Amino acid sequence: MDHQKALEWLADVLGVNGRTLTIDDTRTTVREWDSLGSLLLLSRLEEDHGIVISADEIEEMDSIKEICDILERKRTFG
Amino acid sequence: MKGMLICGVVSCIPTLEIQNDRDYPWFEPSEIRKVTAMAGIKSRRKADESTCTSDLCAAAATKLLNNLGWDPASVDGLILVTQTSDYVMPSTSCMLQHRLGLSQACASFDVSLGCSAYVYGLWLSNSLLMAGACHRMLLLTGETPSKFVNPKDRATALLFGDAGTATALEASQEAMVAHYIMMTDGKGAADLIVPGGGFRNRFPQDESQYCVAMDGGHIFDFTRSRVPSLIQDMLDFSGKEIASYDYFVFHQANEYLIKFMASKAGINMIKVPLSIDRFGNTGAASVPLTLTLAGLPKVNKEYFDVMFLGYGVGLSWGAVSISVPKNCVLDNIEYQPVREHIFQT
Numbered sequence A: 001m002d003h004q005k006a007l008e009w010l011a012d013v014l015g016v017n018g019r020t021l022t023i024d025d026t027r028t029t030v031r032e033w034d035s036l037g038s039l040l041l042l043s044r045l046e047e048d049h050g051i052v053i054s055a056d057e058i059e060e061m062d063s064i065k066e067i068c069d070i071l072e073r074k075r076t077f078g
Numbered sequence B: 001m002k003g004m005l006i007c008g009v010v011s012c013i014p015t016l017e018i019q020n021d022r023d024y025p026w027f028e029p030s031e032i033r034k035v036t037a038m039a040g041i042k043s044r045r046k047a048d049e050s051t052c053t054s055d056l057c058a059a060a061a062t063k064l065l066n067n068l069g070w071d072p073a074s075v076d077g078l079i080l081v082t083q084t085s086d087y088v089m090p091s092t093s094c095m096l097q098h099r100l101g102l103s104q105a106c107a108s109f110d111v112s113l114g115c116s117a118y119v120y121g122l123w124l125s126n127s128l129l130m131a132g133a134c135h136r137m138l139l140l141t142g143e144t145p146s147k148f149v150n151p152k153d154r155a156t157a158l159l160f161g162d163a164g165t166a167t168a169l170e171a172s173q174e175a176m177v178a179h180y181i182m183m184t185d186g187k188g189a190a191d192l193i194v195p196g197g198g199f200r201n202r203f204p205q206d207e208s209q210y211c212v213a214m215d216g217g218h219i220f221d222f223t224r225s226r227v228p229s230l231i232q233d234m235l236d237f238s239g240k241e242i243a244s245y246d247y248f249v250f251h252q253a254n255e256y257l258i259k260f261m262a263s264k265a266g267i268n269m270i271k272v273p274l275s276i277d278r279f280g281n282t283g284a285a286s287v288p289l290t291l292t293l294a295g296l297p298k299v300n301k302e303y304f305d306v307m308f309l310g311y312g313v314g315l316s317w318g319a320v321s322i323s324v325p326k327n328c329v330l331d332n333i334e335y336q337p338v339r340e341h342i343f344q345t
Helices: A003-014 A035-049 A055-060 A064-074 B029-039 B053-068 B092-099 B117-131 B186-191 B216-238 B255-265 B283-294
Strands: B004-013 B016-019 B043-046 B077-081 B107-111 B136-143 B163-171 B179-184 B247-250 B303-312 B316-325 B329-334
Touching (some): A003 A035, A003 A064, A035 A064, B004 B053, B004 B283, B004 B316, B053 B077, B053 B163, B053 B329, B117 B163, B117 B283, B117 B303, B117 B316, B163 B283, B179 B216, B186 B216, B216 B255, B216 B316, B247 B255, B283 B329
Parallel strands (some): B247 B303
Antiparallel strands (some): B004 B163, B016 B043, B179 B316
């Protein structure tokens, strides 16, 4: 899987400007990942990658790595 | 159901325009951009302190009666569907009966529903007209969410707008068959709620309890999971195809979701009018407001086939498949305050 592409995609969805996301980032370090950010993630996961997860599932996630793992399982950027 | 003709629809909006990117300096521009990207809301209208749902609906109804040339005394049924009635009691519809100069022989009552207001209101009106209980009805749907939204709440502050609408309905043997699907799941009641001010929590100390609280994720999930199947169920029930419809008028809660659901169902966006970018989520008013702003397609047909879709607070959702005659009067006005009609307590 191309982690870099996944991270670029995540930065675009969450509207992260001026810095690069890393696999070690979390909700605490990415302030753009708020409740609205979660909704944007839900919608873009389905729209861009055909991945359907619930709002509760995404709320339980805390790290960028967990999102990348989902994308990896789907091999979206592989 | 047979027997109901939509004769006209008028919507009424307040004059004060709120722009999300201009009027919320306490939110960061990036947050506002996210709301715009997700919900598609750029501006909304806001009623002033003294203007209620009844004022907006009364102005719409007065214009509608005038446009149609209907004698107010000929109306024998009035339904107001709203979540923002003027008083806990009496029913706002009773005050509107008097204000609009309707006959005392007019059944008037309120229904407490929001996002699904229009589809439920049409279903209820059609039932009464088909049964012969009423002959001419006014269906009023409206909302002033600006009065229950906390302007500092990032989850809701940028979403809602105020509006009122009036729809004139008449019993008619010539009317085409309309199809209705009405649904409810009260398990999600807490996902969109004003917890204080009712009789379960009459005077809460915490003032935020008087404001709307929304679990955006759950509402998003609800919409995404229920509405596509609702569209398919209505197609099956009505025996029509996507191509048969001239319009699909969705409740205006989220532009992204509307486009997503339309795409999933194979509906061309040319058939999906939108008002959310300019007027936000106007709750009970959103579907008829969107219809009046769109106008009927410029095609030479006797009837236009329309699917109305409402979904949200309750949780309550439903769909109507109905034929709108080409001479149906559609109009939109801005509210001009008429102070002498305000009831003094």
